[in-house]
Amino acid sequence: MIGISSGYVKLSEFSEGDYAHKDYISSLIKAGAVPLILPIVPGPSVDAYAALCDGFVLSGGCDVNPQFFDQDPTPGCGVFDTERDRAEFQLLQQAMKLGKPVFGICRGLQVINVALGGTLIQDIADEIDHPIQHTQKVSRKEGSHRVRIAKDSRLYQVLGEHEAIVVNSLHHQSVARLGDGLRAAAFAADGVVEAVDITEKGLIGVQWHPESMTAGGSELMLHLFEYFVSLSKEMKQVNAEI
Structure with missing residues (x-):
């Protein structure tokens, strides 16, 4: 059972609630897991989630509040949800304490980085010279730019020893x-x-959205979810034997 952290969406005065993109669900099912969307609020419920699930996906969404990496918001910083930040930090802390894997995707990678004492570029266009397009204009199921993968990384092994992917x-x-x-x-x-x-063996983080490429038929991106689910099963067995 894999818990997926959720964001908050308000569509109208009559429609609002906790939200996770359907592609997370379909990708986890393809990888052999049972997905569970977690309404995220700090407090006892997060500790209960940590005990209940075998692994966690920290999903994409809004920006991380810069106060958590000791900065003020720059003009390019977007909307943030401080309550969600605190809840996901708590969930990550509890998952690591219990030895349960966490897969950070897009915002989820940024949450892991900040929780472990790192900082963020608040707006790539403002802070990077000659940036490429990081907010693509085509379907989220399609690749749009290349990334180079370090040969000595775990990611290189998980993705079949590809030096570059789209x-x-x-x-x-x-x-x-x-x-x-x-x-x-x-x-x-x-x-x-x-x-x-x-x-820490049980943590994975990528900046792109492999769930949507998996939903679009990418076998390469499915490998990430299969690795994560396999790791969750492995760690569940280890924890059961302790």
């Missing part, structure tokens, strides 16, 4: 200073960090 891209923020225990595992052509290797 990924989709729907973000305007990215990793600046890496958090404790993190190492950059993939880069865009403009130097933006696109994935990290994490010394």
